[in-house]
Amino acid sequence: xxxxxxxxxxxxxxxxxxxxxxxxxxxxxxxxxxxxxxxxxxxxxxxxxxxxxxxxxxxxxxxxxxxxxxxxxxxxxxxxxxxxxxxxxxxxxxxxxxxxxxxxxxxxxxxxxxxxxxxxxxxxxxxxxxxxxxxxxxxxxxxxxxxxxxxxxxxxxxxxxxxxxxxxxxxxxxxxxxxxxxxxxxxxxxxxxxxxxxxxxxxxxxxxxxxxxxxxxxxxxxxxxxxxxxxxxxxxxxxxxxxxxxxxxxxxxxxxxxxxxxxxxxxxxxxxxxxxxxxxxxxxxxxxxxxxxxxxxxxxxxxxxxxxxxxxxxxxxxxxxxxx
Amino acid sequence: xxxxxxxxxxxxxxxxxxxxxxxxxxxxxxxxxxxxxxxxxxxxxxxxxxxxxxxxxxxxxxxxxxxxxxxxxxxxxxxxxxxxxxxxxxxxxxxxxxxxxxxxxxxxxxxxxxxxxxxxxxxxxxxxxxxxxxxxxxxxxxxxxxxxxxxxxxxxxxxxxxxxxxxxxxxxxxxxxxxxxxxxxxxxxxxxxxxxxxxxxxxxxxxxxxxxxxxxxxxxxxxxxxxxxxxxxxxxxxxxxxxxxxxxxxxxxxxxxxxxxxxxxxxxxxxxxxxxxxxxxxxxxxxxxxxxxxxxxxxxxxxxxxxxxxxxxxxxxxxxxxxx
Numbered sequence: 001x002x003x004x005x006x007x008x009x010x011x012x013x014x015x016x017x018x019x020x021x022x023x024x025x026x027x028x029x030x031x032x033x034x035x036x037x038x039x040x041x042x043x044x045x046x047x048x049x050x051x052x053x054x055x056x057x058x059x060x061x062x063x064x065x066x067x068x069x070x071x072x073x074x075x076x077x078x079x080x081x082x083x084x085x086x087x088x089x090x091x092x093x094x095x096x097x098x099x100x101x102x103x104x105x106x107x108x109x110x111x112x113x114x115x116x117x118x119x120x121x122x123x124x125x126x127x128x129x130x131x132x133x134x135x136x137x138x139x140x141x142x143x144x145x146x147x148x149x150x151x152x153x154x155x156x157x158x159x160x161x162x163x164x165x166x167x168x169x170x171x172x173x174x175x176x177x178x179x180x181x182x183x184x185x186x187x188x189x190x191x192x193x194x195x196x197x198x199x200x201x202x203x204x205x206x207x208x209x210x211x212x213x214x215x216x217x218x219x220x221x222x223x224x225x226x227x228x229x230x231x232x233x234x235x236x237x238x239x240x241x242x243x244x245x246x247x248x249x250x251x252x253x254x255x256x257x258x259x260x261x262x263x264x265x266x267x268x269x270x271x272x273x274x275x276x277x278x279x280x281x282x283x284x285x286x287x288x289x290x291x292x293x294x295x296x297x298x299x300x301x302x303x304x305x306x307x308x309x310x311x312x313x314x315x316x317x318x319x320x321x322x323x324x
Numbered sequence: 325x326x327x328x329x330x331x332x333x334x335x336x337x338x339x340x341x342x343x344x345x346x347x348x349x350x351x352x353x354x355x356x357x358x359x360x361x362x363x364x365x366x367x368x369x370x371x372x373x374x375x376x377x378x379x380x381x382x383x384x385x386x387x388x389x390x391x392x393x394x395x396x397x398x399x400x401x402x403x404x405x406x407x408x409x410x411x412x413x414x415x416x417x418x419x420x421x422x423x424x425x426x427x428x429x430x431x432x433x434x435x436x437x438x439x440x441x442x443x444x445x446x447x448x449x450x451x452x453x454x455x456x457x458x459x460x461x462x463x464x465x466x467x468x469x470x471x472x473x474x475x476x477x478x479x480x481x482x483x484x485x486x487x488x489x490x491x492x493x494x495x496x497x498x499x500x501x502x503x504x505x506x507x508x509x510x511x512x513x514x515x516x517x518x519x520x521x522x523x524x525x526x527x528x529x530x531x532x533x534x535x536x537x538x539x540x541x542x543x544x545x546x547x548x549x550x551x552x553x554x555x556x557x558x559x560x561x562x563x564x565x566x567x568x569x570x571x572x573x574x575x576x577x578x579x580x581x582x583x584x585x586x587x588x589x590x591x592x593x594x595x596x597x598x599x600x601x602x603x604x605x606x607x608x609x610x611x612x613x614x615x616x617x618x619x620x621x622x623x624x625x626x627x628x629x630x631x632x633x634x635x636x637x638x639x640x641x642x643x644x645x646x647x648x
Contacts, residue, residue: 079619137485151585153477160587161461162623167584170617173499175577184580184615253499256508257581260491261475263484291508293494295403299486 006068008320009054009111012118012312013046013076015039015092020053021310022061022069023317027129029310030065033057043095047104050074054109071112072105073319075121075312082163085115114319116157118312120166122305123150124157124322125315126268130306137264140305141168142271143251143280147189151262157322171254188254192247194273198224201243211239230276244276248283255284256292259300270305277304330392333378333435334641336442337370337400339363339416344377345634346385346393347641351453353634354389357381367419371428374398378433395436396429397643399445399636406487409439438643440481442636444490446629447474448481448646449639450592454630461588464629465492466595467575467604471513475586481646495578512578516571518597522548525567535563554600568600572607579608580616583624594629601628 004025012019018037021029033053037046058066078090078097085102087093105113116124123132123140132138136155142148149168151158159165169189170182177186190196202221205211213232217223232240255267274280281304289297307314328349336343342361345353357377361370382390402414402421409426411417429437440448447456447464456462462476473492475482483489493513494506501510514520526545529535537556541547556564579591598604605628613621631638 135485149585153482158477161459161589162587162620164617164620165585165587167587167617170584171581172497172577175497175574182617184617186577250499253496253510257495258585260494261473261489261582261585263486263489263491265485293488293491293506293508296486296488 004321006070007065008070008317009057009072010313010315010317010319011050011053011072011074012121012316013037013050013074013093014118014312015077018050018053019313020050020057021313021317022057022065023314025321027314027318029313031057031061032313033060037093039093039095041095043093043097043099046093046096047099047101050101051105051108054105058109069111071114071320071323072109073114073116073121073316074101074105075116075118075316075319076101077118079164080115080117080120082115082159085113087115112320112323114323116316116319117148117150117166118315119148120150120157120159121315121319122148122270122307122311123152123166123268123315125307125311125318126270126305127152127155128318128321129314131268131303132266135264135266137262138266138268139168139258139262139264140268140270141251141255142305143192143194143269143273144271145194147192147251147254148271157319168254168258171257173250173253173257188250191250192273194226197226197229197243197247197273201229201240204239204243209239212237213240226273226276230279233276233279241279244279245283248280249287251280252284252287255288255302259288259292259296263296264300266301266303268303268305270307270311274304328645330394331389332394332641332644333381333396334637334639334643335374335377335396335398336445336636336640337361337374337398337417338636339401342374342377343637344374344381345637345641346381346389347638349645351638351642353637355381355385356637357384361417363417363419367417367421367423370417370420371423371425374425375429375432378429382433393435395438395644395647396433397438397440397445397640398425398429399440399442399640399643400425401442404439404441404444404487406439406483409437411439436644436647438647440640440643441472441474441490442639443472444474444481444483445639445643446472446594446631446635447476447490447592447639449631449635449642450594450629451476451479452642452645453638455592455627456590459588459590461586462590462592463492463582463586463588464592464594465575465579466629467516467593467597468518468595470517471575471578472595481643492578492582495581497574497577497581512574515574516597518550521550521553521567521571521597525553525564528563528567533563536561537564550597550600554603557600557603565603568603569607572604573611575604576608576611579612579626583612583616583620587620588624590625590627592627592629594631594635598628
């Protein structure tokens with residue numbers, strides 16, 4: 001497509017690091033830059049550091065490529081005012097609350113800048129370059145510390161009337177469940193977040209569950225992570241397998257509500273925790289195939305994300321193409 | 325709007341009756357027709373009866389108006405293939421399964437015909453003529469025997485990739501809940517359907533709950549309906565009030581999942597059970613205001629539907645305008 005010729009800058013703003021890159025229109029990162037966010041220095045300083053990352057990329061790249069950069073895409077934690085390009089209440093980056101990132105970058109670099117919530121940016125990335133390429137209606141969830149979401153409708157990011165659509169971690173699976181940080185009760189997020197999974201294993205083991213996890217962390221339970229539990233499950237550890245089955249079943253339950261609402265052709269699942277692979281995907285699909293609408297079971301594809309380590313940068317850069 | 329000049333025929337196909345009408349572009353029904361569906365005669369006979377209803381309207385109306393009829397909209401139970409105009413697995417109308425209603429009517433009347441699921445048609449009706457007029461993104465639920473849903477995105481009916489979007493009765497509120505007819509577990513529908521509400525009251529009373537409901541039905545518990553329970557609640561019957569509070573809280577829980585997914589500016593609630601009014605709406609809003617996202621509590625409007633007795637015909641007729 002001619003409209004997609006050229007390059008885009010993608011910036012993945014995180015609580016710890018700022019990852020940036022120049023990405024071509026096929027989704028190849030041709031130049032990378034990474035620097036610590038230094039959130040403790042405050043919002044203005046972080047703005048400056050984002051600009052610095054972009055500046056470095058601009059200076060390092062071939063002037064011919066520099067001329068072909070069509071815009072800047074930035075993925076950020078928190079709520080986003082997309083039109084104005086303002087970020088609101090980003091967890092881990094309290095100093096950035098209310099900052100107009102778009103305006104700052106547009107003034108500084110004379111390049112159209114697009115801001116989105118990081119999970120939304122990831123969804124656009126998977127739709128533009130990854131597993132969801134070519135789909136019309138798609139749902140994307142990211143499994144990490146929390147459960148993020150992004151919705152593509154008619155090929156475009158859907159943010160809804162208040163720009164908060166796709167808060168899929170806050171789909172409720174148990175009305176009488178555990179409290180969620182969002183103030184609600186029984187959201188899926190607290191049942192499947194990375195820390196919850198690890199903490200859950202710690203508690204169970206302390207309460208007498210036998211598992212090879214203990215050996216894998218040399219007895220230091222504080223070292224338990226989803227990756228360790230995955231390792232144990234792959235070694236046929238019964239407890240670890242059962243735990244992943246449960247996590248998958250929780251996610252599958254939320255997916256059924258989401259799919260019954262949106263009827264998407266595909267659900268893409270990415271993020272750190274999703275790297276557990278079939279150990280996680282099998283129980284998700286099992287749940288879906290057991291209690292999802294029969295008509296939808298064979299039709300809706302549930303697939304792992306394809307963007308790997310560069311997911312943040314790729315997703316953010318794809319915001320530029322989503323708007324062109 | 326000039327494009328909305330003229331009239332549309334709306335047909336509300338039900339298991340018991342076919343209600344049809346000629347509706348002007350402001351949502352006024354200028355002529356009505358009603359006849360029994362006679363589902364037992366089979367699908368072809370029902371097709372003929374729908375045509376008969378339309379025929380009667382055509383013959384009875386002023387020839388000047390007849391010339392200005394822009395199309396036919398039909399709301400039906402079941403899944404719908406919108407493009408082709410085929411209905412699939414309509415409960416109560418098994419003989420209609422697979423029938424191409426659109427083709428039949430277009431051949432017969434030389435008028436563009438649009439088919440939609442009845443809950444979807446109602447959503448379009450509320451958006452075109454009712455409470456949701458002028459909204460961009462809106463969710464509509466109908467409370468009756470079941471809980472139906474319809475989603476308006478960017479001013480148009482959204483049906484998703486498999487034309488099943490808006491199956492909001494099958495948003496799960498309790499992972500370990502009661503079975504649903506759809507094959508899933510813990511869907512909101514079985515907790516709030518009219519029959520469930522009545523059956524619940526019957527059981528509770530049989531188990532010793534004291535309530536003025538008993539007096540209202542002269543001791544014949546089989547006569548309990550949501551309307552009776554509403555009456556009791558309005559008479560300050562403690563049990564009836566508590567039951568409505570619970571129903572409202574179940575619906576509110578599902579709404580939070582839906583709103584967190586879609587970020588609509590409005591949720592319209594209609595259907596027979598919704599006529600309970602504030603007795604139902606107050607606990608729905610209470611739940612929403614207690615555990616919904618703080619940012620959304622004041623923004624998302626939860627309102628009763630405005631289409632009254634003609635809702636089915638109005639909603640179906642509005643499908644014509646939704647497509648023009």
